[in-house]
Amino acid sequence: MWTSDGYTLPTPLEPSAGEIVSGAKLASYLKSAWPTSPRNVLLFLQDELSMDDFTAYGGVYGNKEDSAFVNLESALQASTPMVLPALAWTAADSVEKIFQQELAVPALNIAPSELSQLQLNTDQPSLLVIRLPYTAGAHSKELLRKNDETIGYVLNTLRDQSAPYTAVYTGLRPSHVIQDTSMSWELAGRSLLQAPPEQAVKPPLTFNDTKGKPCILLWANQLNVGYDRGQFFDLGSLTFNGSVSLNGSFCNGTLSKLVLNYQNVLNFKSFQVIFFMHKIFFPVSARDWSVMEQVQLNYDGQTAIFNASRGIYSPAEYSFHCQKVSNAQSPLLVPRVVTDNATRWRVLFTDFQIQGFNVTGNFSYASDCASFFTPAIWMGLVTSLLMVLILTYGLHMLMQLSTMDRFDDPKGPSISVPQTE
Known part of the structure; x- marks a missing residue:
């Protein structure tokens, strides 16, 4: 000091x-x-x-x-x-x-x-x-x-x-953590292994409204972006250490826009990642939902837009969480146009969580993107059903078996057994 x-x-x-x-x-x-x-x-x-x-x-x-x-x-x-x-x-x-x-x-x-x-x-x-x-x-x-x-x-x-x-x-x-390897004579015998202290979890990125109250929260383990089949670049270290600028972000009762401004990323002088979220009322569920409509990348005057309406939604009072948000392999991010610049980008957000409405200070209950019937569950159900069908067919065949009531040839003469006195 x-x-x-x-x-x-x-x-x-x-x-x-x-x-x-x-x-x-x-x-x-x-x-x-x-x-x-x-x-x-x-x-x-x-x-x-x-x-x-x-x-x-x-x-x-x-x-x-x-x-x-x-x-x-x-x-x-x-x-x-x-x-x-x-x-x-x-x-x-x-x-x-x-x-x-x-x-x-x-x-x-x-x-x-x-x-x-x-x-x-x-x-x-x-x-x-x-x-x-x-x-x-x-x-x-x-x-x-x-x-x-x-x-x-x-x-x-x-x-x-x-x-x-x-x-x-x-x-x-x-x-640098110095592990205490000293051991007293009394503790020289067998002892339980002690786990090292857990690493502190980085706080979420917070954007405050004009009144100074938090209105948008963002957290992710990694924010990877790649251009033209190049290697991924993780924006997480720049995002959660306080060096990222949030200029251009705003929020109100129905719209939230989070703008992450970077410099000198992937050889681009200026680089932006923008999340657009709307709060929409659905009559079927009779409640408000938070829907992320787009994720936009701005780089040196060019734009790449991904539509994010395939599953990136949650009740308005909840946050959204997904282990993987990507534009490849069952993507949640889809290029707006097939010939758009977005096809040149690869995006992979891991352990991604965001909340754009009803923020009270920390993340609310998370609505996860993983569905209840995962591929593994479907595979187990189909396999079990197939086994049950095979077992039922086998039992049915066993129940239809019957013994013959005679053992001679019905087309030939009948068997005669002479009787002796």
Whole structure:
């Protein structure tokens, strides 16, 4: 945690190694920092982050040119940073809420590219949340370097606007988990295997109406798109880390439109995925239904439209869920015209869930696309029916069997048996 030039942060007691605090303890640290720091808060939330990342990829050995945190290290050296202890995993998902409660303002999830269009009021507190991705493995350093460039861009933008700020860089969960392999003498015998803690589930993408209330929710494990038989590109990492822009989206009582704006996807400078949903009243069921009519792809001035009325519907008060939404193999997405640009695209959404009406904060009960009579159930029913028919025919044939009442040839003379006295 650090501030812009001209401001200082209090120096708290150094946290002991391995100290983990609760959400209330973190709030007390923040209260001590607000009197001497700007109330315009930049919260850089990375999916995963650990101190080992700074040790492995930072300039701790003096080689700053090879560091993945050049802008971050420069910002920390120019101020007096405040190192906060680790937050308990049970409260990790509430980091954003803790800052909202302390500042008494709602959080604004913003993409770095939109920051230049925002004018901050230094007299009023604000909370800007910039979400950063993370991927463990060989590309960790490159991704951390890109995140550092994003941090540098945001700080330079506020510096150009002469807006004072307080910046916080943290992770929602650790990127390196040290497994405790120590075993006491008493526990040296057989013991049950313990499953590792479950990974935190990424929150759904939320679009708010003009009153600030959520009206559209979207979640998916993967949002894969492919062009001209090329490899799939997963939009999920860009969609659920806060970097996607929702400009052009809107919602009302009967129509919901969710627009996902991307840049530099599959060699296209601009790329959009648009979901169109209508709320329609069906007299037969005497209730309102949410029907997704189209999924539209806009890329560099061209358009590909998929009709999505084959099964993408649910009661208006429910959400829609489907394990696979695709334009291949029993598709739910069908090109509007056979010769349309949509035939050049491959779309595959896995574990897809969306709700465009009657949103109360989180997803409502999900209406799943899987029908009750799946192919496996039909195969079992047909096989069982065939077996029953064969068994019935066999029993019928056995019941029709009868023994012969005579054993001689009816065309020849009858058998005579002489009697002897």
